[in-house]
Amino acid sequence: MALSNYVVVQYCYQFLIEQISMGLLIYSHLPVALTALLFSLFVLIKARTLPALLLFNTCLVFTLWCVFDLGAWFAFLGSYSSMFTWSLLDFLAVLMFFFGYYFLYTFSTGKDLPLWQKISGLALILPVAYISISSLNIPVYDLNSCAAVEDGSYTIYTYYVEAIFILAAFIFTIFQYRRKKDTTERLRTLLASIGVLIFFLFFFSASFLVSMLAASDVSTYVYNYLIYGLFGMPIFLVFLGYVVVRYQAFNLRMFGAQALVIGLIALIGAQFFFTASLPVVTLIAVTLFLACIGGYFLVKSVKKEVKQRLQIEELAATLDAANEKLKILDKMKSEFVSIASHQLRSPLTSIRGYASMLAEGSYGKLPLKVQEVAERIADSAKYMALSVEDYLNVSRIEAGNMKYEYSDFSLKEITEKVVDELRSVAMKKGLVMVFRSDCDAGCLVHADIGKTRQVLMNLIDNSMKYTPRGTITVVAHDDVKKKKMYVTIQDTGVGMSKETQSEVFEKFVRAKNANNVNVTGTGLGLFVAKKMVEDMKGKVTAESEGEGKGSTFTIEFPLITT
Amino acid sequence: MSKKTELITFLISIFVLVVMVFAYNFLHYYTAKEYPLYSYTSCDPSRDSCFEVDPESENFAFYTEPYAKVDIIARYAPTCLNEHTCTNFTCIGIEDHCTVTYCSDEVLEDGELCSTLIH
Numbered sequence: 001m002a003l004s005n006y007v008v009v010q011y012c013y014q015f016l017i018e019q020i021s022m023g024l025l026i027y028s029h030l031p032v033a034l035t036a037l038l039f040s041l042f043v044l045i046k047a048r049t050l051p052a053l054l055l056f057n058t059c060l061v062f063t064l065w066c067v068f069d070l071g072a073w074f075a076f077l078g079s080y081s082s083m084f085t086w087s088l089l090d091f092l093a094v095l096m097f098f099f100g101y102y103f104l105y106t107f108s109t110g111k112d113l114p115l116w117q118k119i120s121g122l123a124l125i126l127p128v129a130y131i132s133i134s135s136l137n138i139p140v141y142d143l144n145s146c147a148a149v150e151d152g153s154y155t156i157y158t159y160y161v162e163a164i165f166i167l168a169a170f171i172f173t174i175f176q177y178r179r180k181k182d183t184t185e186r187l188r189t190l191l192a193s194i195g196v197l198i199f200f201l202f203f204f205s206a207s208f209l210v211s212m213l214a215a216s217d218v219s220t221y222v223y224n225y226l227i228y229g230l231f232g233m234p235i236f237l238v239f240l241g242y243v244v245v246r247y248q249a250f251n252l253r254m255f256g257a258q259a260l261v262i263g264l265i266a267l268i269g270a271q272f273f274f275t276a277s278l279p280v281v282t283l284i285a286v287t288l289f290l291a292c293i294g295g296y297f298l299v300k301s302v303k304k305e306v307k308q309r310l311q312i313e314e315l316a317a318t319l320d321a322a323n324e325k326l327k328i329l330d331k332m333k334s335e336f337v338s339i340a341s342h343q344l345r346s347p348l349t350s351i352r353g354y355a356s357m358l359a360e361g362s363y364g365k366l367p368l369k370v371q372e373v374a375e376r377i378a379d380s381a382k383y384m385a386l387s388v389e390d391y392l393n394v395s396r397i398e399a400g401n402m403k404y405e406y407s408d409f410s411l412k413e414i415t416e417k418v419v420d421e422l423r424s425v426a427m428k429k430g431l432v433m434v435f436r437s438d439c440d441a442g443c444l445v446h447a448d449i450g451k452t453r454q455v456l457m458n459l460i461d462n463s464m465k466y467t468p469r470g471t472i473t474v475v476a477h478d479d480v481k482k483k484k485m486y487v488t489i490q491d492t493g494v495g496m497s498k499e500t501q502s503e504v505f506e507k508f509v510r511a512k513n514a515n516n517v518n519v520t521g522t523g524l525g526l527f528v529a530k531k532m533v534e535d536m537k538g539k540v541t542a543e544s545e546g547e548g549k550g551s552t553f554t555i556e557f558p559l560i561t562t
Numbered sequence: 563m564s565k566k567t568e569l570i571t572f573l574i575s576i577f578v579l580v581v582m583v584f585a586y587n588f589l590h591y592y593t594a595k596e597y598p599l600y601s602y603t604s605c606d607p608s609r610d611s612c613f614e615v616d617p618e619s620e621n622f623a624f625y626t627e628p629y630a631k632v633d634i635i636a637r638y639a640p641t642c643l644n645e646h647t648c649t650n651f652t653c654i655g656i657e658d659h660c661t662v663t664y665c666s667d668e669v670l671e672d673g674e675l676c677s678t679l680i681h
Contacts, residue, residue: 008644009644009645010645011644011645011646012644050569078644079597079599079636079644080591080592080595080597080636081592083591083597083636084587084588084590084591084592087587087591088583088584088587091583095576095580112565112568112569115568118572122572122575122576125576125579126579129579129583132583132587133583133586133587133590135590135597139598140597140598140599140600140633141597141598141599141600141636142599142600142601143599143600143601143602143643143644143646144600144601144602144646149600
């Protein structure tokens, strides 16, 4: 491999390759360090917050530790190189633990570390810095084993410091888990904490174990086990990556695609360390190039989709706000209509009453012409009162203030009474009103009698309005098997197109051919009828074979069977 | 002191500390090479009392031949010492920075034997 060109001490090179595979050594250090550094750099660039900065610091120190550890392994570059890098390993490790804890604190709390904790951390780090520069940790370099000789009594201090940070992180995790009430926040903090703790424990256990083994002389190649300590970092990154994707930590979006591409490129790039064969190197280079191109387009595409999704989210939020505003306006309108209608109803009742009394001669015999005028006033006032009642009902329905008094009654009887009441009006218009019933189970329903009566009045009145001549047939019948009670109102009127059928129960909607039969109306009767029936667990439908072919309205209620 | 100033001051302090430690160690190890080396060097049993690996010992043997122990400041160490190729290595001229230890009962460690002088 290319590194062999830089060998200064051949003896140490031979010694190293007898201990461990060079490829494994590099592969265990560099890709993970590079991935951690790129991950944290990406987060820092995107987020620019204190936790992001501290994550970057942790990963940067980890990367330095990996590079320096490799330097310590590469004794073939010269003892001075090995001693320089080795002398800083403990210091870097302690610094990394401190930044790791600092990151966890700021990430979980959203606050900076308290001053006393910073000073305590620094107080723990400073002795390690002193030990590093005083060479107390590695007093001598052994040319026989191409390794620095560690002084256990000083390096043990490093382990104490690391253990303190692990303990602090553990206690902090428990404290935060108990303190946080929000489940999402709790899980987010817990996952990040577990990641940090796994990273700490892997690193600490491997270093501690190796130092103990080296001191006890039980094995010669004890430093080989150090590489297992580095496995904690990718696990930490996986946990953090999940937190980023799942909980949008650091406010990162589209992180998944970018992380995937970077990871893929890092993995392919790492293959270079395992081969010196030109064809294989070429193949890896081509694969890497293609992965870069593919990754670029993938990230670009995801970026576009994320942008579109954000726009849609913004639009949806705007629509929600507009909808809320409209609801408020609609409620205000209903309240206004309700108040206005109440104000109108009282004078209308007086006008209607006095006009009727005048027409009936309660104030003395009136000339025929005046009597007719009084009758018209009474009719108009009656029509106006009915319109006002419709407006009031709509207001009540929309405000959710409509009150229902439920009881069991015979729908057949109510229908028959309504038909009888309206028969005279129908006859005046020259219409024939027919009523039939076919009930096997008593035609009992559970509903509000008054409202049901009003519904029947509205529907039959509607049929009469749109039927210039012919018959209106009202049939009350039940279906015991389906447990349903029906009232069908069939007319021979103007009928409806398919388009009108779909919107006939909407507010202020009148059939397009309504004017042909010279009908006046508010367009609220059917709307009120439908809403009332639905509130009483029933259903109203309208059918017509087309314009000029009459219409059929059906009311459906659950049947009460004894 | 505001929170931001406190944070910046703290991070700069750490950064300065790191730079100082790195710089000092770089100068100490890389430039000045002011650290002791420990090595074995070949030894002539006919002239000196040499160390030998005890064949009954389980210790790993770096040297199968008789050897002497050298402690030397890295700056003064010849290249042959790194490669374990020195013959008749002595500290003549650099006595203040170099010591060659031959075998005696006082310095004998576990897994080692003293060679018998051959006259």
